[in-house]
Amino acid sequence: MKTWFVSRHPGALEWLAAQDFLVDEQVPHLIPEQVTAGDRVIGTLPIHLAAEVCSRRAEYWHLSMDVPHSLRGQELSYAQMQECNVQLQRFLLLPWD
Numbered sequence: 253m254k255t256w257f258v259s260r261h262p263g264a265l266e267w268l269a270a271q272d273f274l275v276d277e278q279v280p281h282l283i284p285e286q287v288t289a290g291d292r293v294i295g296t297l298p299i300h301l302a303a304e305v306c307s308r309r310a311e312y313w314h315l316s317m318d319v320p321h322s323l324r325g326q327e328l329s330y331a332q333m334q335e336c337n338v339q340l341q342r343f344l345l346l347p348w349d
Contacts, residue, residue, distance in 0.1 A: 254277060263330045275294070287304075288310065289308060294340065296314060314342075319336050
């Protein structure tokens with residue numbers, strides 16, 4: 253089991269350094285084929301990649317923030333991320349019956 257952190261953003265990397273959990277692999281971009289069952293992936297993946305992570309029986313934890321319109325499209329610092337209520341939210345892929 254491996255924990256991945258997917259980000260190329262300095263503020264997110266600073267946020268990671270301040271957390272109390274260990275990451276095995278920090279990558280700027282995820283190659284879904286490298287993820288195996290039981291892995292944990294943390295980041296801000298596009299929905300189709302998040303779904304693929306889940307379909308591989310791995311956990312996907314989204315780095316969520318309430319980013320105001322005025323800050324969208326900008327590199328956010330760790331302090332700005334905190335002001336935007338940065339948090340981790342787990343997402344699951346549920347099977348259709």
